[in-house]
Amino acid sequence: MEEEEVECPNSSSEKRYFPDSLDSSEGDEAGTVACEDLELNPFDGLPYSSRYYKLLKEREDLPIWKEKYSFMENLLQSQIVIVSGDAKCGKSSQVPQWCAEYCLSIRYQHGGVVCTQVHKQTVVQLALRVADEMDVNIGHEVGYMIPFENCCTSETILRYCTDDMLQREMMSSPFLGSYGVIILDDIHERSIATDVLLGLLKDVLLARPELKLIINSSPHLISKLSSYYGNVPLIEVKNKHPVEVVYLSGAQKESFESILRLIFEIHHSTEKGDIVVFLACEQDIEKAYESICQEGSNLNPDLGELVVVPLYPKEKCALFKPNDETEKRCQVYQRRVVLTASPGESLIGSNTVKFVIDVGVERRKVYNPRIRANSLVMQPISQSQAEIRKQILGSSSSGKLFCLYSEEFASEDMRPLKPAEMQEANLTSMVLFMKRIDIAGLGHCDFMNRPAPESLMQALEDLDYLAALDNDGNLSEFGIIMSEFPLDPQLSKSILASCEFDCVDEMLTIAAMVTAPNCFSHPPRGAEEAASSCWKTFLHPEGDHFTLTNIYKAYQDMALNSSSEHCVEKWCHDHFLNCSALRMADVIRAELLEIIKRIELPYTEPAFGSKENTVNIRKALLSGYFMQKTFSITEELLQHSSAEHSYSPSSHLFAPMYLVM
Template sequence: MWEENNLAEPNVCPDREESPAEDTFGFGDDLELNQFDGLPFSSRYYKLLKERKTLSVWKVRCQFEDALANNQLVIVSGAAKTGRSTQIPQWCAEFCLSAQYQHGMVVCTQTDKQQAVDLALRVADEMDVNIGHEVGYTIPLETCCSSDTVLRYCTDDMLLREMMSDPFLEHYGVIIIDQAHERTVSTDILLGLLKDILLQRPELRVVVLTVPPMTDKLLRHYGSVLHISLESSCTAEVVHSNNSNKDYFYSALRLVLEIHRTKEGGDVFVFLGSAEEVHCAYSILQREGTRLGGQLGQMVLVVLCSGQGGLLPVLPEQSCCTKSRKVFLSTHQGEDAWWATESVKFVIDTGVQKKIVYNPRVRASSEVLQPISQCQADIRKQLSGPSGKCFCLYPEASLTSAENSPQILESNITPTVLFLKRMEIAGLGQCSFIDRPDPEGLMQALEELDYLAALDDDGNLSEIGIIMSEIPLEPQMAKALLASCEFDCVSEMLTVTAMLSAPSCFVEPPAAMSHEAVQCHRKFQHPEGDHFTLINIYNAYKQNQREQYLTTEKWCQDYFLDHSALRTADSIRSELTDTLNRIELPISEPSFGTKTNTHNIKRALLAGFFMQIARDVDGSGNYFILAHKHVAQVHPHSCYGAQSHKLGLPEWVVFNEYILSENCLRIVSEISPQVFIEIAPLYFFYNLPPSESKDILQDMLDPEGSKNRREKKQQAATISGDVNGGCAAVTQTYDRCMIQ
C-alpha cells in the first residue's frame, strides 16, 4: 500500500513534516499543506511537532510504518508517556490515506470514555484539524464525528456495539486496540473476535498497544506476529515501605503534606484505592492546605476520576502561579497518564484498588479491596520521570500478580454471551478468548438467557433474544423494557431503566445536613417502592426544567440530587426511545399514578427480574432471597430502609441488585406473589431451591395438590411419632416464618 520510495530505505523515514515552514505566512510556492484537509499548517502545528519528536515512540516510526505495510497484526508495547496512544493512530491515518481509504478509516479503542475524548482533542490539535471533522470520537451517549472523519477514538464497548450492524468492521482499514493490558471484558472480546476477522479480511490491519508484561500472553495468543518494543525512560528513584501499611490512606496524605513543606519543586501524583477515597482526600488536603498558609505556595488539587471532569485535567487559573504545586488524586484509571509532563516529580502509590467481583452462584457482586498487579506498579513508577521519586506504600515483595486480572473472570458475563450469540448469527466463529470465562459463570449466563426466553430449543438466539441484543441494556433490563410494550407502560419503564443505568441521583450530604437531605428525598418517596420513587424524581426534574422555576442545577442542589446523574439519565432515556423507534416497538402514552399503570409496571419489572424476588420472613426486614436462600436487608437509602416506619415493610419484593459485600438489596419495590406466579416461567419456579417461601407460592399455584401433599406429610410425621414414642407430631403453618 505504501509507495515504493517509502519502503526502499527502512532506516530513513520520509517525513513530510520536516519542512521548516514556521516562517511561511501563506505566500509563495513552498507553502506546506495539510494532506488531511488541504489547508496550510498553522504555527502551532510546528510547535507541537517539535514536542512529538522527543517522544520515544518517534524512534520507531519507520519500523512501525514498514511493519504496518507488510503485516496484518502488529503488537506495540511501551510504558506510559512513550506517546504510543497519540502518535501511532496518526501514522495509521496516513497509511489509510496513502491507500485512498479504499479499505476504510482508522479506529482506536480506549477503556475509558473520558480518555477517548481527551486523546481525540489532543490528536486533532497535533494534526492541525478540527475535532469532529478529520478526527472525532464516539463514547456512550455522545458522538463527535462526520463524514470527513478518518481517525476516530471510541470506547471498546462502543466498537463492540458497532459490530451488531457491521460484524466484520468493514468500515475500517486499521483497528487499534489500546490499553490491552487493562483486560476489560470488551477489549478481551475484541481481541478474540479480531483473530477470526483477520482471516476473513486479509487487507485489514490490527495494531495492539500494551505494556511489556502483557506482550508474552498476546504473542502466545496470536502466534508468530510482529512485535515492536518502545524504549522507556529511566525509572525514577523508588522507595518501598518495609511494612504492610493498613493505614495507607492517611499515610499517603501525610506524605503529600511533607513533600509540600519541603518546598521542593514538582507536582505530585497520588494513586488511591477508590473514587470515594479520592474525594475524601480532596476534602482533607483542601482543608489542610489552607491551614499551611501561603508561605509554602498554593497546593492545587486536581481530581482524576472517570466522569469527574476527565482524565485530562483542566487546571484552575491560579495554578499558573510559579509557587503553586499541583496534586493529582487518582484511582487506577490515571495510570496511563499520557499527558503527564515533566512537572510530575513525585508519585505516591498506595498499592491497592477497589474492584467489583461477581459471584455467579448467588448472582451478586462484592466490592473487594485488592493489591494492584506488578504491571500496574511498573506503569505508575514511570510517571515521575528519571529525575523524580516514587513512594510505594507497600513492601516490594507483596505484589504477587504479574499481570492485571481479566475482568471477564470477575464479571457477570450474561450480556457477553448474548452478544456472542448475536455474532454467531452474523457469521463470526467462536470467540478465541485470551482467558476463557469460568465454566460456572458461562453456565449461569446461558441458564439466565434461557429463563428470559432469549434462547430457542437449540440454544440459539430466539426472536426475543435478537430484539434484546439490539437494546443497549443488561439482558434483564432489556426484557423488562420489552415486556412494557405488552403491558402499556413503556414511558414509565423507559424512565426506570434510564435512572437505573445512570449513576445514583442521590447526593451524600455533609453530616450536618443529613437530616435536611433525608427530608428532601422523602418528598419523592412512593408507597409502591424505589422504582416508583425514581420515576417521581425524574418527572419532578423534567417539570422544573419545563417550567424553569429554578435552574436545574439549583433545583438539584436544593433537593440534594446529582444534576449530572439526572442529565445522564435523560440522555439514556432519549437513546432508548430512539432504539425502540428504530426497531418499531410501540411506545404507550404516560399514565403514571393510575392503579392500572402501577400494576402494569410491576408486571413489566417481574418479566425481567423474576429471578430477584425476596420475602420478609419475620416481619422485621430480614428478606429471604428465593433463588439462593440468602437472607439480606434493604439498603438504608431505600424508601423501605431508614424510613420503614412511615411506609411499612412489604412482605414480597422485587429488587434490582443484591450487594454481597454489604448484604443488602438495592432498589426495592413491593410485589404480590400472585403476580410473580403469573409472570415467572414455570421451569424457573420449579428449579427454585426448597423453602417455606416456595411452599407458599406452590399453595397459590396448586392449592389442591398442596393440600394433599401436606396431608401425606402429616400422616407420615404421625406414624413416625407413634413409632418413636407415641407422640404425634404437630405441624403448624405460619404466614411468616423465622430466618430459613
C-alpha cells in the first residue's frame, strides 16, 4: 500500500481497497469506472446496502474519525502506534476497521487483524457492531472468540477476542503468524493477560518486523506507555463536550440513602435521560435494585416509567444499549436506571445516559499468597477510573456527574492509576503459561509493572506441589498437559487425577459447573422460600460439588426429554435456575471433553451415586486442592461480619471444607 492511497478522512467518500477478484488496475479504464459505480464492498465483493451509508454518517461523527488520515499514515510508517482517547470516542470500533483496510491493501500477505478486549461482553457487542458497519456477515469476514465460544472461520479478516484467548493462542502459535496487525484495546484495565501480551509482544515484534501493534488506551496511561515502548507515534483524540461535575461531600457516609434520593430527585425533575449508578459491589447492586423497584412502584405514573437495569460486570450479560425500535413503539416515557460496579465502565454503550452517580469506592479482590486466599477489600477507586466514569457522558452536552465524595477525597485518597491485576491476584495460571511459552523461546517477559516476588515464589511453589514442574524447574510432561485446559491449574490437576480414580465424567461436570456463571437465579421478592424449597431437591449430602452435579444431570435429562427449548427454559424458571448459565456449562463441558479426547486421556463411563464413585471424586478434588485451608462458611461469615474485609476462599465458588474426606 502506497502512502498516496490513503484518502483524507475529510473527504465525503471513503477510498475503496479492492481484493484480487475486484482489482481492475491491469484492465481498461472502463472496468475501473464500472467497479466504482457499483460501490462494491471490497471485503466480500457485494454491493453496499443502504444501511452501510447510514452507519457511515454516524461513524464520521465520531471524534476518532478526524484522526483517520493521521492514523493510516503512522500505521504505514511505524511498527507500533499508540491511540489515546476517552471512552466512547470510537477507537474500539473504527481503528480495527482501518487496520482491516490496511491488511486488504497489502493482500493479507502478513495475515489479518485481531483486536483484544478485557471483557467478553464487549468482544461480542463490538464484533456485531463492526460487522454491521462493514456491511459483512458476522462469523465470516468479522468474527469473535471468547472462552468456550468461537464465531470465526479460517477466512475471517477481523477478529475480536478476549485478551486471555489471544494469550492461549500463543501456546500453539507463539509468534502469532496468522495476524498482520494486533490491537490491544482498553489496556488501562490492566488485566493479567493484557500485561503479559504487552511484554511478550516486544519480542514477537523483533522477530516479525512486518507485524504491526496498535495500543488503545485512556489518556492516563500514555506517559507510562511512552516510557515502556520508547518514542512511538501517538494519536490523541479529545472529548467532544465538557461534563458538569457535582461533588456531594457529605453523602459518602450515607451513600446508599443519597443514591436513592438522587435518583428520585432526577426522575421528578423535567430533565430527561438515563441514569448510571456505580456502586461498590454486586451485593449493593442487588440491594439497590430491590429498594428502587419497591419505591418506584409508588411514583406518579405521569413522570414516566422508571426501569431498573442491574448490570453485573462479571456475569455474561449484554451491554447496556437500549433498542431504538423498542423506544419508538413505547407510548410511556421510560427512564432507565443502570446499576453496576467496577469494572462496568466499558459495558455502558448507550448515548441516552445523561446522569452518572459515583460512590467513589469499590470492593476489590486481593490475593494473599501467604494464606493462599482472596480478601474482599473496600477501598477508593483510582482517579483514572473516576475520569472514565465521567467520560460516559462525553457525548452529552448536558450530562451531569454526581460524585458522592469530596474533591479532597478524590485528590488525596484516590490513587492516580488503577492498580495492575498482576500485583493483586493469584499468579499460578500466569506462571504456568509463562513456563509453557518458554518452550518456544519466549520465556522472558518485560512486564510494565513487575509482580511481587512473594506472589511469584508462591505460584512456583504451587506448581511444584501440583507436579507441573520437573526437578530443574521447567514444565514437566504433566504440566504441559495441565496447561492444555483453559482452567485454574488446581482444577486442571483434579481433572487429570480423575483419570486415575475413574471419575472423569463426573469431574468434567464439576469443572464445567464451577467455571460457568452461577446457576442459581436471584429469586424475586417474596419468592425466597419457594426458591429455597426447589433448590433443596438437588441437595447432596456430600457437599456443594455433588449438588452441582445433581443440578446439571437434572438439566441434561430435561433437555434430552423435552420437546422444545421453551420447555427447558420453563423448567429452569420454575426451579429458579439460570438457563443461560446451564447452557454455558454444557458448552464448557463439551470443550473439556474434546480436550480429553484430543490428548488421548482415559475416559470411563459415569458411575455417579455409588459409594466408591463418591470417594473417588473426593480424591480427585483433593489432588488439586490439597493446599487449600479448610474453613467453615458459617464461622467465617460470623467472624468477619463486622470487619472491613471478608474472607473468600480461592477455590472459586465453594469453601474447601467440602473436600475433607
